Amino acid sequence: MTVKNTNSAAHVAHPTPQPGAHFDDRRMETIMGRLLQAGVLLASAVVLIGGGLYLKAHAGTPVNYRTFSVEAANLRYPTRLLASLKTGDPAAIVQLGILLLIATPVARVVFAVIGFAIERDRLYVAVSLIVLAVLTFSLLH
Amino acid sequence: MHLLLFTSLVFAGSLAAGLLGALTGLGGGVVLVPLLTLCFHVDIRYAIGASLVSVIATSSGAAAAYVREGFSSVRIGMFLEIATTIGAVFGAFLASRVPIHALAIVFGVVLLYSAWLSWQQTRHPATPQSTANPWSDRLRMSGSYPDGSGGRCAYTVDRVPAGFATMFGAGTLSGLLGIGSGAVKVLAMDRVMRIPFKVSTTTSNFMIGVTAAASAGIYLQRGYIDPGLAFPVMLGVLGGSLLGARYLVRARVSLLRNIFTLVILALGVEMIVNGWMGRS
Numbered sequence: 248m249t250v251k252n253t254n255s256a257a258h259v260a261h262p263t264p265q266p267g268a269h270f271d272d273r274r275m276e277t278i279m280g281r282l283l284q285a286g287v288l289l290a291s292a293v294v295l296i297g298g299g300l301y302l303k304a305h306a307g308t309p310v311n312y313r314t315f316s317v318e319a320a321n322l323r324y325p326t327r328l329l330a331s332l333k334t335g336d337p338a339a340i341v342q343l344g345i346l347l348l349i350a351t352p353v354a355r356v357v358f359a360v361i362g363f364a365i366e367r368d369r370l371y372v373a374v375s376l377i378v379l380a381v382l383t384f385s386l387l388h
Numbered sequence: 389m390h391l392l393l394f395t396s397l398v399f400a401g402s403l404a405a406g407l408l409g410a411l412t413g414l415g416g417g418v419v420l421v422p423l424l425t426l427c428f429h430v431d432i433r434y435a436i437g438a439s440l441v442s443v444i445a446t447s448s449g450a451a452a453a454y455v456r457e458g459f460s461s462v463r464i465g466m467f468l469e470i471a472t473t474i475g476a477v478f479g480a481f482l483a484s485r486v487p488i489h490a491l492a493i494v495f496g497v498v499l500l501y502s503a504w505l506s507w508q509q510t511r512h513p514a515t516p517q518s519t520a521n522p523w524s525d526r527l528r529m530s531g532s533y534p535d536g537s538g539g540r541c542a543y544t545v546d547r548v549p550a551g552f553a554t555m556f557g558a559g560t561l562s563g564l565l566g567i568g569s570g571a572v573k574v575l576a577m578d579r580v581m582r583i584p585f586k587v588s589t590t591t592s593n594f595m596i597g598v599t600a601a602a603s604a605g606i607y608l609q610r611g612y613i614d615p616g617l618a619f620p621v622m623l624g625v626l627g628g629s630l631l632g633a634r635y636l637v638r639a640r641v642s643l644l645r646n647i648f649t650l651v652i653l654a655l656g657v658e659m660i661v662n663g664w665m666g667r668s
Contacts, residue, residue, distance in 0.1 A: 306392045374466050378469045
């Protein structure tokens with residue numbers, strides 16, 4: 248209860264109520280939860296479509312995952328993935344879904360940067376930016 | 389084996405792994421890699437890649453439900469994600485340098501450790517009340533959670549550097565083995581930093597997705613994520629975990645947990661033996 252009081256007191260202090268006047272950590276987490284759920288739903292739908300087409304195209308072919316061989320480069324790099332998508336390659340559609348899935352938690356961190364900025368919490372804007380920098384490094388390395 | 393049959397079997401196995409992982413709270417990833425390598429004879433690198441994808445899916449898929457409970461702390465999570473993401477990048481780099489037999493052995497050891505933790509958790513002692521730590525307020529990580537009777541229960545965090553270091557280790561394991569390593573994350577928050585158990589478990593779920601995303605980019609470029617294998621695994625584990633979360637309250641969790649613990653124990657031994665004999 249005391250937490251709520253201090254929050255509303257802080258908001259009263261603003262001369263003009265901002266769009267994010269009632270924005271607090273709880274609200275941020277609720278939006279994050281929805282964001283993550285939407286991202287997973289979208290990614291799953293794309294993977295499901297791609298997977299269905301993949302099965303249809305290769306249903307009778309024998310599988311071998313026993314030995315590791317680095318797959319076609321155009322599936323491994325987002326820029327080249329686009330070219331394969333244009334030809335309607337089912338594996339590329341699955342890979343696009345997986346990219347969307349990986350982007351979902353990244354979007355959450357981007358949203359955290361915005362959320363903490365609205366809260367005017369510089370320390371946590373910096374913290375979120377560091378996490379975002381590590382994620383960007385790993386994705387673009 | 390033909391693709392259609394293989395995909396169906398992998399999907400069914402992943403569904404079961406996701407279901408059991410959600411019901412017992414241990415996560416599906418930890419049994420998925422042994423399942424793929426030992427039963428389906430998949431190369432451990434493909435198995436790790438597919439597992440990591442499913443980890444991101446389950447973590448994000450469960451997020452909305454966890455938020456509703458009001459226990460998770462976005463600040464504690466974000467701060468510790470610095471450690472887990474850096475650890476995950478480090479782990480993903482290690483994964484390509486460690487020989488795959490060693491990878492299987494490390495995985496086996498983690499399985500044995502998970503089994504031990506799971507066995508312990510049934511006798512979980514109350515988290516000792518943390519003493520006032522100046523860093524808790526300085527880093528704005530002190531918070532409160534609903535106590536179940538309308539009020540809120542305040543908490544602080546303790547031993548931040550030790551918790552941060554443990555989180556780095558959790559991230560490394562996640563990047564190295566393609567698992568969520570939720571057990572180590574909860575350990576770091578609950579035992580090391582003395583954060584209340586419910587806050588630890590829900591916050592850990594958020595962190596798992598971001599941690600896994602940090603190594604997924606590297607896995608993708610290395611070709612560890614094969615679309616043909618990843619799609620039944622991802623959809624299976626996600627479906628299983630959502631189903632498991634729905635029936636969580638009705639299931640006899642203690643019996644299930646005991647069975648699951650034994651399964652993990654057996655898989656751990658088998659992974660170590662196979663890795664040692666060079667058969668993985």
